[in-house]
Amino acid sequence: MIDGFVLAGGLSRRMGQNKAALLLGGRTLVDRAADTLGSISDKVYVVGNITGETTSLPLIQDHPTKSNSRGSIVGLYTALVNAKTDWVAVLACDLPFITGELMTRMADILRHDFTPHVIAVDAIFAEQPDGRIQPLCGLYRRNSCLPSIKNMLSDSDWRLQRLREQLKSRVLGLAEIEDIPGSESLFFNLNTPEEYRLAVEIEQRQEFDRPFCTRVTKT
Known part of the structure; x- marks a missing residue:
C-alpha cells in the first residue's frame, strides 16, 4: 500500500492566483495530480492551505514547524x-504532465526489484531531460526520510535538493522512461x-494526438 x-x-x-485551482484539460491542477497518484494509491490526500471549494479530496493543512519555514519541504x-x-507517493500540483505510467514504473521498482540496493533505498525518483532530479514527484520511505527532514527544518534549511542528496535513492534514468507517451513534457x-498558456498548448496538442492511437474510421 x-x-x-x-x-x-x-x-x-x-x-x-491559486495554481491548484487552475483548469487544464477540464480539470483543476490539484485534481489532475490526484488522478495521477490514483494509479498507484488507494488513498489520496491534498496537502496545503486551500479550501474545499478547490477539491473534494481530503485536505490536510501544512504542518506547523518551529522554524516558520515555507515551501515544498513543509508540504x-x-x-x-x-x-x-x-x-x-508525493506529486506537486504544478507538474501537470506527470502521468500514471511514470508513477507506476516507480512503484514497480518496489514490487518487483528485490536487490539489496533497492531494498535499502529511502526514495525513488526519475531523471528529467536536463539531467536533474525532481524531488516533488517521487516515492519516499516514511520512517527513514522523516528524521532528515526534521533536522533540516530545525536548521532552517529548506532545500529539497539538499534533502535528496542525503537520501539513498533509486533514480529512473531517461532510458527507462523515454518511451512513455509525452515524455518530453513530463516534468514541465x-x-x-506564460507557463500556464504554454501548458494549455501542450495539453491541446496531446489531446489532439491521443485519438489517432485508437481512432476508428467511420464508413
Missing part, C-alpha cells in the same frame, strides 16, 4: 507525518501565466 499526497501549498506569487513533511503507509513545471 502507498498513500498518495498532492502538494498544493505554494503561495503562487509568480502566477498571481513533504506534512505528507510523511500524516501517512499511514511505509512508502508515500507551471509557475507563471
